[in-house]
């Protein structure tokens with residue numbers, strides 16, 4: 162182990178120097194990748210072509226690095242409107258197969274969320290622009306920057322003709338933002354082939370909880386996403402002609418949605434908290450140890466007041482308790498102006514973030530039962546249909562596993578500080594898939610700062626995070642080799 166006070170071992174010193182010297186090239190490569198409009202969310206041919214181009218560029222880069230690369234055909238995606246679109250290939254690549262070394266597999270994605278300058282971007286989202294050390298562009302932090310950082314870490318060893326301390330595998334997809342379409346099937350197919358020799362898995366697809374202090378992530382919440390449809394008929398009504406004599410679908414729906422959660426954020430679905438892991442004193446201490454300035458967090462979020470007042474309560478309600486969010490209503494009148502319509506059919510959308518040890522199918526039954534009970538008390542003549550559109554499990558890892566120790570040491574070497582050990586309130590479904598299908602332990606090593614704005618306007622990664630993050634990955638290879 163190399164502490165920040167002891168000198169770096171010579172090979173790592175050289176690798177770090179190489180990374181510093183080549184940082185402008187690394188930024189240029191990120192610029193080229195950001196310029197590819199690899200939006201997987203909008204199902205239109207232009208973006209699909211861009212996605213295919215993105216995956217080809219990445220496969221080519223890995224090949225030039227000496228990796229053995231397979232671009233796996235993923236078939237096509239059937240859309241609800243009957244359209245069919247090709248799914249970009251998944252890259253499975255490997256570099257080195259020395260049986261005496263650990264094999265570390267890195268997962269990342271190269272598709273991005275939609276971005277349009279008119280949405281409030283200050284620069285062209287597909288033109289990486291540096292302002293005060295901040296590299297603005299769609300995908301800069303989610304997830305092109307971190308994928309490139311991993312590749313640069315490998316390329317530094319290659320360029321210096323140094324033996325890589327570990328065998329490396331890559332799984333890189335192009336449909337993460339659209340729900341990782343067809344990825345689970347591929348993992349099932351490859352579990353005894355590509356993944357058979359893998360010892361450890363690394364994901365770098367989330368953020369620190371601070372602007373300056375690095376972190377390691379050991380858990381994410383799951384999600385069960387519901388739709389509740391209330392229908393009188395397929396057509397809308399005139400409220401002058403029908404108002405007063407109908408059970409209005411929107412009134413039913415508002416009552417249904419209003420029955421889900423109270424004003425303090427407590428979920429009102431009976432039984433929903435039954436399986437939530439009990440809180441221990443030891444666990445509370447882990448939240449106390451997190452370096453979070455609540456005032457700064459609240460101010461930078463532009464929120465007047467959160468539901469909770471202490472750092473510990475905030476972290477627990479983001480990470481270890483479920484939450485229910487209401488997302489929208491399809492079919493409702495939502496334009497400016499005063500249209501006197503009664504919508505004939507509306508669909509409410511809400512989701513519950515799940516935590517250990519909640520079970521997706523139990524939650525589905527509890528929510529359905531609750532909505533049926535509330536609806537039946539209204540004696541409405543409308544039809545109600547509840548469906549769970551998505552059921553994603555929560556993920557939690559053992560922080561004593563080898564790669565957590567290696568990641569901590571690598572971070573200490575580069576940043577001279579211990580990382581925050583954090584969980585993430587959102588969902589990275591692939592982590593649970595790795596655990597359940599491939600039976601491998603996962604560590605998340607985020608590179609981006611809390612204010613990177615993933616999915617938002619003006620997404621960025623700091624040059625510092627990108628370059629020092631590349632060094633963290635290089636140091637991680639060294640530490641893994643020592644610990645394995």
Ligand SMILES: NCCCC(=O)N[C@@H](Cc1c[nH]cn1)C(=O)O
Pocket residue numbers: 366367368384386551553585586587588589590615
């Ligand atoms: N910081 C990583 C964020 C990854 C992310 O945004 N994941 C989505 C996945 C999802 C869950 N339900 C539907 N999609 C998220 O919203 O958590």
Ligand SMILES: [Zn+2]
Pocket residue numbers: 270303304337366
């Ligand atoms: Zn991502």
Ligand SMILES: [Zn+2]
Pocket residue numbers: 274303338615616
């Ligand atoms: Zn994303």
